[in-house]
Amino acid sequence: MDMRDVNTFLCILLEFLWTLLKSNYEVIKAMIRVIFPPEPKSVKGDVVLISGTAHGIGREMALRYARLGATVVCVDINAIGNQETLIMIKQEKGNAFKYECDVTNRSAVMQLAETVSKEVGDVTVLVNNAGIMPCKPLLDQTEKEIRLMNDLNVNAYLWMIQAFLPSMIRRNYGHIVSISSMAGIMGFKNLVPYCGSKHAVRGIMDALAVELRNDKRDLSGIKLTTVFPSMVNTGLCHKPRIRFEKLLKLVEPGDAADAIISAMRRDLNEVTIPQDLHYANRYVYRLLPIEAARLWTDFFDAGVDAHDD
Numbered sequence: 001m002d003m004r005d006v007n008t009f010l011c012i013l014l015e016f017l018w019t020l021l022k023s024n025y026e027v028i029k030a031m032i033r034v035i036f037p038p039e040p041k042s043v044k045g046d047v048v049l050i051s052g053t054a055h056g057i058g059r060e061m062a063l064r065y066a067r068l069g070a071t072v073v074c075v076d077i078n079a080i081g082n083q084e085t086l087i088m089i090k091q092e093k094g095n096a097f098k099y100e101c102d103v104t105n106r107s108a109v110m111q112l113a114e115t116v117s118k119e120v121g122d123v124t125v126l127v128n129n130a131g132i133m134p135c136k137p138l139l140d141q142t143e144k145e146i147r148l149m150n151d152l153n154v155n156a157y158l159w160m161i162q163a164f165l166p167s168m169i170r171r172n173y174g175h176i177v178s179i180s181s182m183a184g185i186m187g188f189k190n191l192v193p194y195c196g197s198k199h200a201v202r203g204i205m206d207a208l209a210v211e212l213r214n215d216k217r218d219l220s221g222i223k224l225t226t227v228f229p230s231m232v233n234t235g236l237c238h239k240p241r242i243r244f245e246k247l248l249k250l251v252e253p254g255d256a257a258d259a260i261i262s263a264m265r266r267d268l269n270e271v272t273i274p275q276d277l278h279y280a281n282r283y284v285y286r287l288l289p290i291e292a293a294r295l296w297t298d299f300f301d302a303g304v305d306a307h308d309d
């Protein structure tokens with residue numbers, strides 16, 4: 001070994017120790033955040049654009065963001081339901097706009113971004129929420145169903161990010177929330193393509209975080225939150241099956257919306273709904289060998305039964 005090698009070795013060793021120290025610091029910080037959660041940030045003055053606001057969790061989030069003083073931009077393919085949401089917000093004296101848009105259509109999404117920027121202003125919070133869930137054995141799912149589902153659950157999320165991230169980057173300010181699912185963490189029967197799409201959402205958000213972090217510009221003002229709901233009582237899930245209903249309750253859409261907004265306002269990277277599933281998944285399920293984990297999922301027997309729409 002000559003001097004140069006020794007030097008390189010010492011540099012790497014120092015960097016390793018420095019990383020170890022910083023990583024431990026982050027672990028401690030995370031533990032403290034669990035005990036003393038950070039104060040929620042204000043969304044007053046934010047322009048919050050949500051997809052899928054005509055019904056379900058999307059509508060509930062729109063109502064709540066408006067109550068918090070945000071300007072809400074309601075986007076849905078269903079104009080009638082979206083109008084109802086707008087009226088509900090207006091009745092509470094909230095500030096909202098509505099746009100009819102098929103978010104699977106990339107040019108429609110790009111046009112939407114232009115119109116909203118002119119009529120409302122820069123979107124500072126994007127909530128990717130619209131999704132569908134075809135529910136039957138894989139061999140019974142048609143090409144059309146599967147393509148539409150991926151177009152909405154995956155591609156539309158990407159189009160929306162491409163449309164609304166640039167203004168967030170310009171201001172180094174913004175928040176992107178994407179709704180995945182427990183089906184984005186583990187597999188369920190009758191949901192093979194859907195599980196794929198929700199795993200994709202998780203991957204997209206994780207990769208986006210890495211990309212923003214590695215950008216030469218300072219983009220630390222752009223926050224990301226990925227949401228993993230279990231079963232929510234919106235009708236999306238036609239035939240939910242839960243063995244221990246007291247333990248794993250069917251969540252009401254309003255409660256899901258509360259949990260999502262609370263996580264977003266605390267800049268949490270991810271949130272599971274109900275919250276305790278986070279620990280079940282992260283610290284129990286993932287640590288077991290797959291066969292053992294499967295036995296426990298059999299025991300809890302949660303999932304959805306097949307249905308014809």
Ligand SMILES: NC(=O)c1ccc[n+]([C@@H]2O[C@H](COP(=O)([O-])OP(=O)(O)OC[C@H]3O[C@@H](n4cnc5c(N)ncnc54)[C@H](O)[C@@H]3O)[C@@H](O)[C@H]2O)c1
Nearest residue numbers: 052054055056057077078102103130131181231232234236
């Ligand atoms: N309900 C659940 O049990 C559950 C569980 C986990 C995750 N999720 C996820 O939460 C999100 C919201 O689910 P929900 O139960 O509130 O659904 P929902 O069916 O109640 O509402 C979905 C909304 O999306 C709209 N939409 C459909 N296609 C569209 C398109 N092409 N362009 C624009 N809007 C469109 C619909 O008109 C509807 O208003 C979805 O991504 C879903 O996968 C739901």
Ligand SMILES: *[C@@H]1O[C@H](CO)[C@@H](O)[C@H](O)[C@H]1NC(C)=O
Nearest residue numbers: 102105106107108109111112
């Ligand atoms: C997609 O949106 C564009 C722009 O609004 C529209 O002209 C086009 O017809 C749409 N395409 C489809 C397939 O609906």
